[in-house]
Amino acid sequence: MxxxxxxxxxxxxxxxxxxxxxxxxxxxxxxxxxxxxxxxxxxxxxxxxxxxxxxxxxxxxxxxxxxxxxxxxxxxxxxxxxxxxxxxxxxxxxSHRPVSDVIAERAGNTALLGGLAVVLLVPLAIGLGVWSALRAGRAADRIVSGATLGLVSVPEFVIGTVLVVVFAVQLGVLPAVSFVPPGQQPLDSPEILVLPVVTLLAVCLAHNVRLVRAGVREVSAGDAAENARLNGVPEHRVVLRYVLPSALPPALPIFCRYAGFLLGGALIAETMFGYPGLASALVTASAxxxxxxxxxxxxxxxxxxxxxxxxxxxxxxxxxxxxxxxx
Structure with a gap:
């Protein structure tokens, strides 16, 4: 510099x-x-x-x-x-209680739900996006591109409903409602977090995988990366030194916007699964x-x-x- x-x-x-x-x-x-x-x-x-x-x-x-x-x-x-x-x-x-107390009770639950989704979103989006971009035109790229396009096209409540039908109703391996008994915390029953987190993650992951894929493909085909390959630089070093430093920064603001969506507690996910977060508190207060x-x-x-x-x-x-x- x-x-x-x-x-x-x-x-x-x-x-x-x-x-x-x-x-x-x-x-x-x-x-x-x-x-x-x-x-x-x-x-x-x-x-x-x-x-x-x-x-x-x-x-x-x-x-x-x-x-x-x-x-x-x-x-x-x-x-x-x-x-x-x-x-x-x-x-x-x-409730005649201080609103700050109501927010404090629900904010931790929402932060937990959104935080788990963010922790999964970033590495999965970057990993799948890079992996797909470096295999452009191959079967792996077509599978990832098709899956992400499908997820982008499906509304969040449909994804949540399908997850409930498959994993809660048919297989019976996960609860359909994320109920937290009084005096307990969501982490006391971590299985109640799985379906809301996956529902939150699905659409956000699809958008960000496609974003990373597009950026990596563009930079990977650029002059700097091509010159490095012609000079005998190994492909993994080309990706780490030339591709990712240029492809990821433009995606960071988008990642953060989606993180805000996740940490804010998606209204549909919280209300669909009965999760006691800020979004469900907003619905109750509005009514x-x-x-x-x-x-x-x-x-x-x-x-x-x-x-x-x-x-x-x-x-x-x-x-x-x-x-x-x-x-």
Missing amino acids: TAEVAVRRAGGLPRLVALRLVAGLGVLLAVSAIVFTATELAPGDAATAALGPDSDPASVVAMRTELGLDRPAVVRYLDWLWGAVGGDFGVSYV GRDVPVVQAVALVAAAVTVLLNLLGDVLAVLLDPKRGVTR
């Missing part, structure tokens, strides 16, 4: 991080406003959801006053936003018009996505300075 490139990279990376952080804060603010507005426009509120449609109007009014729902929407939103800046997401309208919980979950998911996108951009700059100094 030349001194000029080093200086430019040192100056460009902090600027990139600062710009991304400012943009991320704007995204979080927009997400909070959109979610709050959507819940306000939905019919009913937490009081009517809790008491039912046939409840006494006076009881509904009393509960609305107790929950603070009689205040103007803008005031309620600004109060919640000010508290969220200090880490206070308010109190759940339904009960529990606005503080809905906003907090949405904000946490958006923050994870923003940070992982930032991580992907930073890694891409560090591994390939040309990507960073031109921004």
Whole structure:
């Protein structure tokens, strides 16, 4: 690396991080406003959801006053936003517990589910993508390409349903529901994690295998790799020294975006298998018009996505300075 490139990279990376952080804060603010507005426009509120449609109007009014729902929407939103800046997401309208406690209970479960999927995603996507690209046109490449194309074309809920039918109903080797008894943790019964993790992983893996395959094929056919082969450099060294350093950095931001999807807890996977994560908490809170919980979950998911996108951009700059100094 030349001194000029080093200086430019040192100056460009902090600027990139600062710009991304400012943009991320704007995204979080927009997400909070959109979610709050959507819940306000939905019919009913937490009081009517809790008491039912046939409840006494006076009881509904009393509960609305107790929950603070009689205040103007803008005031309620600004109060919640000010508290969220200090880490206070308010109190759940339904359970009357601090929202931070609700998030803390579910976030660990979601992080476990998404983390397992990420740990499997990265090596499998890189390994299968490289293996397929280096065997372009052969039977192995056609099998991998056909399988990934098929997975990309199938919705996530269909994959989950097929997995349940095969492994839970027909074979009976895995549970169909990822139920966690009170007082226990998901790792106490690791078999309940298998089907949700595979469901989460399937579509993400297919996309990323195809991404890595395309990048490796392009770089492998380039002048640098071909010249190295003509000079007698062994193929494995060509791949490690010339192909991967150029093919992987462009894929890193995409990897991180998918990691954000996985760590955020896929809504379909968690609700399909009854897994007690953030996504299922969001569904329950939405049904009960529990606005503080809905906003907090949405904000946490958006923050994870923003940070992982930032991580992907930073890694891409560090591994390939040309990507960073031109921004």
